[in-house]
Amino acid sequence: MVDMDTLVSLCKRRGFIFQSSEIYGGLGSAWDYGPLGVELKRNIRNLWWRDIVHLRRDVLGLEAAVLMHPRVWEASGHLERFTDPMVDCRECKRRFRADHLDTQAWLHYCPAKKDNKFEIPAGEACKHCGAHRTLCPVCGKGELTEPRQFNMMLKTFLGPVEDSAAVTYLRPETAQGMFVNFENVLQAMRRKLPFGIAQIGRSFRNEITPGNFIFRTREFEQMELEFFVNPLDTVDGRPADEYWHDHWIETRMAWYQRYGISSQNLRLREHAKEELAHYAKRTVDIEYQFAIGWSELEGIANRTDFDLRRHAEVSGRTLSYFDEERKQHLVPYVIEPAAGVDRTVLAMLTEAYHVEDVRGEKRVVLRFHPEVAPVKIAVLPLLKKREEIVSRCWELRDRLAARGWVTVYDDTAAIGRLYRRQDEVGTPYCVTVDVQTVGDAEKGETGDGRVTIRDRDSMGQIRVPIADLETAFADLLGGAAWAAVAARYPAQAGS
Ligand code: GAP
Secondary structure, eight states: OOOHHHHHHHHHHTTSEEETTGGGTOOTTOEEEOHHHHHHHHHHHHHHHIIIIISOSSEEEOOOOSBOOHHHHHHHSHHHHOEEEEEEBTTTOOEEEGGGGGGSOEEEEOTTOSSOEEEEOTTOOOTTTOOOOOSOTTTSOOOBOOOEEEEOOEEEEOSSOOSGGGEEEEOSOSHHHHHHTHHHHHHHHTOOSSEEEEEEEEEEOOOSSOBTTTTBOSEEEEEEEEEEEOTTOEETTEEHHHHHHHHHHHHHHHHHHHTTOOGGGEEEEEOOGGGSOTTOSEEEEEEEEETTEEEEEEEEEEEETHHHHHHHHHHOOOOOEEETTTTEEEOOEEEEEEEEHHHHHHHHHHHHEEEEEETTEEEEEEOOOTTTOSOSEEEEESOTTOHHHHHHHHHHHHHHHHTTOOEEEOOSSOHHHHHHHHHHHTOSEEEEEOHHHHEEGGGTEEOOOEEEEEETTTOOEEEEEGGGHHHHHHHHHTTOOHHHHHTTSOBOOOO
């Protein structure tokens, strides 16, 4: 599996992800998405939105403001309980999450050795003296303070006066936007239970120890669905909330696999009772085997009626649903699949990364699913000095781009290099225009009007009439296998 440093370096070099404010030394907890990263991220958002909102009959979209009334956070429990235990080093003053201390390597001055400064892997004891870490893992000298609870919401002030009346928070989750709009959506859209409200947007958390690239940042994006169910209903003989919880766990696991994440790198983790969030009856995480080990990609919680009840209590409004059949008002239960856009980007990058040996040369290839790939097609000239070839390339680029496929032109290297560059950013198909395509007027030769399409994964090449390009790509990018499309055209030898 690719390690994090290799991924970070590829992402920077090839325009996926840059350190935020790098020219000022960078901001450890924030990252900027470059020209390819922004396409990748947008594809992930769009696929989620299409599959969760557009293709389903029972889910509606919403986009709430990041800034919400401060009482939202009182009702949701975030003001009181959205905390992590934090410890400080008395020597170097570094701050750590108490529950993360043993997940990082630690510095140890071993009393049993002369040359005694060692870095010991996370969670392990010193093999010379047998000691476990008790001091600061970074400086190796300082005692740590007792854990204190630290609220992770990012505080800000609205308006010109920075007093307590003006305090508000950047939302730590998008979920509350759906709860406070439950009644609006219900009234406006006249829905019957069960139905969901979905939202994609930024959230902010003042994480004590952000890190591991885009895995844990202070500003990130979430894709959340609040699926409201009637707690009095049963489905297949089971309480509706439990049935729908399992439905969403299965649906979300299948979603990651549909877009190229292998089942071996995904697993479910049931939260133990002591670890459940204050609102949850049951939570199951979908974990991915990242370079840092198995970690949460998405959480799927049964939030019961906690949020709607709390908002009704604090706002004084009635937030309920009228069950026509039973002729009674009730408060719906909520099943919440909550995914991170950035963590999905990281999982897709990790999964796609492959290194191969091609005729004695190293080939780095990102095997993205075509719908995930930031660029779908690259149009490349075999000779950049031939005007007819270059202008035909640009014409094709524009034609394919107009069909809605992100298509780029590149002539900054020889063709073999250009192919490798496209492999390294995961472009599924290249189109090459050569002398045979356009002919040679000086020699009185007419072109054959065909171009080469090259497949990223097999490196196979076919000669396709320009008039057929759109049909071929509609098939390929629509999910047809390369072999099926390739069988329609003559093969071409190549790299
Ligand atoms: N509304 C429920 C909720 O927010 P969560 O498990 O805290 O649940 C959901 O967050 C998802 O958001 C996580 O599974 C993860 O993908 C993403 N996420 C949470 N904190 C993050 C952070 N600091 N950086 C990047 N992604 C984060």
